[in-house]
Amino acid sequence: MNCQEAMIYISGRIDGELTTEQEKMLDEHLQTCPRCRKELDELLKLKEVTSNMRFTDLPDKYWAGYWHAIYDRLERGLGWILLSIGAIILAALGTWEIFRHFFLDPVQPILLKLAIGSGLLGLIILIISVLRERLFARKHERYEEVER
């Protein structure tokens, strides 16, 4: 075993993750290598310091309200989904009514129909584009972790 391998095994030893065979190989190396013994000592000291380190706890009121905050956010999410479905249905119905009463009305001038039709089509393209961009960003960043 060379020093580079021994250094990696040292990490395994301080974490208690070496097999009996690996422990034996490391012991043999440590008996002849003062540099690796020094490395082991330093890492043991480092582990001792970190094992005594604690993150500052939050005040109890945060822990008491923790679940409610999650529940509220989940509930709000459901609210947004229902609102969006309602808005989409209303928009579709509205568009159909406009089409029926305005675009199919022979009294309305063609030029006006073209202008309003073009504006509405542009608005629909913009909305679809923004939605697609949002969905792409959400899929590739925000929820990437969920696939792992």
Place this chain on the structure above:
Amino acid sequence: MGSKMESPDNELVMACRNGNLRNFQILVERYKKPVYYFALGMIGNADDALDISQEAFINAYKSLSRFDDSRQFKSWLFAIAANLCKNALRAAAVRRKYLGSDGVIDIGAVNAADPEKCLITKEKKEAVWKALSEIDEEAREIIILKHFQDMSYKEIAEVLDIPAGSVMSRLHYARLKLKNALGEDCR
């Protein structure tokens, strides 16, 4: 809910899939502190860590149908939290700066029996936290998982989605970075 408090994680996940939110509450109560402390170690800010930890649970709940039962729920949850932390650090567009130990690390009270030793330990804790905040986020992540969450190599491999055999060497290189950042404070 009482009898279910001791149920294994994956059993609770199965019940959650059937729409039982109470079971998810048990999982939240079980892991809220570890996930929060993990986020705090990664981000270094209590408000953001609280927000990210809650978001991790929300994302987990929304994705329960995609949870692979052969995995541990804890590892999966930490993987979600880890990615949220990384996204938050990237969104901030700046690497985290050293925020000091105030509000992040509990330095602890001075022991009247041995104040000198306590003072040295305090200084070391501060030095370690400062060094941790200076190393790259991947090294910090694996050190927090091992040193502060006390996860096994198997659990770490699941969280980081890497082969179990790579964890030992990854930890070694992360510790080297931490040691270098610590400099003389390590000795």
